[in-house]
Amino acid sequence: MSLGKYIAFEGLEGCGKSTHVKRLATRLNAVMTREPGGTVVGSMLRNILIDPANTNLSPRAEALMMAADRAHHIAELVSPSLQAGRHVVSDRSVYSSLAYQGYG
Template identity: 65%
Template structure:
C-alpha cells in the first residue's frame, strides 16, 4: 500500500491479542494502541467498563461508553498517526463492539454499526487479524489473572461473542484473516507477519 496501514487484532478473552499486537507493532515500527483505554480519556472510560463493582450498567450505556472511547481514540491516536505516515496496530477495534455489545449483549448490530460509523468516520482497519483459541486453552490462560467485568460475563456470553467474530470474518474475508493462536508465540507472530506482508505488502 502507498499509505500507512491500520491493523486491528481481534478475538475473545485469552487469545493473546495484547502480546501479538505488541510484537507486530515492533516489527512494523507502528504505533501500538488499544481499545478501550488508548487515550487518557479512554482510560477513565475503560475503568468503568471493566470494573467488577459496576453491576448495573445498562447495555446501551455500555455501548455508548465504548463508542465514546473509540471516537476519542480515532481522533487522538489513530488518525494523527496515519496522517503523520506511521502505521497503527490496535488491540481491538470497532469490530469488538459488534461482537461484544451486539452478538454478546444482544443489541441490534446494525444500530451499533451506524453509531460507530458516526464515531470513527472513514477510519476503519485495513486488515483484521482474528486470533482463535480452543475454549480450554482460553480458560487456562484466564485462570492466571484476575478477571474483569467482561471476562466474568459467562460461557454463554463468550460463545455468542465467538460466534459474532466468526460471522463477521466469514462475511468479509478480504479484510479478515484467522490465525490459530494456540500455537507457540513465535509461530503465531510469524504467521501474522506473513499475512500482513501478503495482504498489505508491508
C-alpha cells in the same frame, strides 16, 4: 507521504492478541494501541467499564461509552498517526464492540 496502515487484532480472551500486537508493532515501528483505553480518556472509560462495582450499567450505556472511547481514540491517536504515515497496530477494534455490545 503515504498514509499509514491500520491493523487490528481480534479474538477470544487470552488467545494471544496483545502478544502479537506488541510483536508486530515493534517489528513495524508502529504505534501500538488498544480499544478501549488507547488514550487517557479511554483509560478512564475502560476503568469504569471493567470495574465490578458497575454491573448495573445498561447495555445501551455501555455501548455509548465504547462509542465515545472509539470516537476520541480515532480523533486523538489513530487518524493523526495514519496521516503522519505511521502504521497503527490495535488490540481490538469496532468488531469487538459488535460482538460484545451487539450480540452479548
